[in-house]
Amino acid sequence: MKLVLFDCDGTLVESAALIHAVMEQTFEHFGHARPSMVQTKAIIGLTLDIAIARIQGKEHADEEAIEMMAYYKSIFMGVRATAKYPETMFDGIADLIARLAARDDVLIGAVTGKSRRGLEGTLENNGIRSHFIVARTADDCPSKPHPAMVSECCDEMGMTPAQTVVIGDAIYDMQMAKAAGAKALGVSWGYGSVEDLLKAGADRIAARPADLYDMIF
Numbered sequence: 001m002k003l004v005l006f007d008c009d010g011t012l013v014e015s016a017a018l019i020h021a022v023m024e025q026t027f028e029h030f031g032h033a034r035p036s037m038v039q040t041k042a043i044i045g046l047t048l049d050i051a052i053a054r055i056q057g058k059e060h061a062d063e064e065a066i067e068m069m070a071y072y073k074s075i076f077m078g079v080r081a082t083a084k085y086p087e088t089m090f091d092g093i094a095d096l097i098a099r100l101a102a103r104d105d106v107l108i109g110a111v112t113g114k115s116r117r118g119l120e121g122t123l124e125n126n127g128i129r130s131h132f133i134v135a136r137t138a139d140d141c142p143s144k145p146h147p148a149m150v151s152e153c154c155d156e157m158g159m160t161p162a163q164t165v166v167i168g169d170a171i172y173d174m175q176m177a178k179a180a181g182a183k184a185l186g187v188s189w190g191y192g193s194v195e196d197l198l199k200a201g202a203d204r205i206a207a208r209p210a211d212l213y214d215m216i217f
Contacts, residue, residue: 001105003134003159004216005150005182007168008112009044010190012093013122016041018085025079026052026072030064041191045113045170047143048072073115080121089126090189092209099213101131106216107157109134111149111166111176116140133157145175150182165216171200185215 009015020040027034035055043051049061049069058065079085100106108131112119116137123129134156136149154164161181166173169190177184178201186197186205194205206212 001107001159001163002216003107003109003154003157003164004100005109005111005134005153005164005166007045007166007170007173007190008110008114008119008122010041010169010192011090011167011173011187012110012128013087013089013126015085015087015122016044016191018080018087019044021085022072022076022079023052023055025075026068027055029071030068032056044191045144045168045172047113047138048115050143051113076118077121087122087125089128090209094126094128096209096212097128097131100216107134107159108132109136109153109157111136111144111153111168111173113138113144113172144170144172145179147176147180150176150180154180154182167206167212169197171196174200174202177201185212187212 006012020037023040024034039055043054049065052068053061053065100108110119110132114137116139119137123132134153136152141148154161164182166177166182167185169187170192174184174186174197184202186202188194188205188207197205204215
């Protein structure tokens with residue numbers, strides 16, 4: 001049996017434009033300069049309060065970062081609803097999920113810095129919600145690269161880290177996987193560079209979603 005845990009943003013879906021738009025509005029609302037897209041992409045995957053703090057050059061979230069996180073969450077669904085920034089699956093992801101879901105020896109889950117509401121909406125909107133039987137989000141666990149998201153999914157599914165594969169586009173995903181004792185597969189189509197993913201511990205790097213199928217097994 002294999003437990004396959006996917007990151008969401010930058011791995012399953014292209015969502016940088018949406019995240020960046022909400023982040024820009026949040027920083028502007030609090031009287032700060034808007035972050036660049038490069039800054040936004042660098043923090044995708046982290047829990048939101050820590051992500052905001054990192055953009056500001058801080059290591060840890062302070063009271064303002066927590067207030068900014070609350071504001072970000074309050075406007076996120078409204079920005080998403082405009083359909084100006086669709087969270088669409090990367091080419092080949094739907095086929096990969098379908099192939100994995102068809103196997104009796106695979107369990108599929110998600111480990112993400114999104115909120116649970118955000119994750120559910122993304123999976124539902126892309127028609128893949130039914131294939132994901134376990135998930136841990138920013139609402140449930142410490143931020144990546146802490147291993148709790150992976151460890152808790154393993155515990156819930158009765159699987160060991162040695163049976164588990166984490167797939168992601170960020171260094172935080174690779175670091176989390178290694179900290180948990182799971183296999184780490186990086187993807188080249190997301191927001192982290194191949195070089196950085198390898199440095200962070202990626203066992204292998206997929207150039208296309210179809211490549212992941214054989215890497216998992």
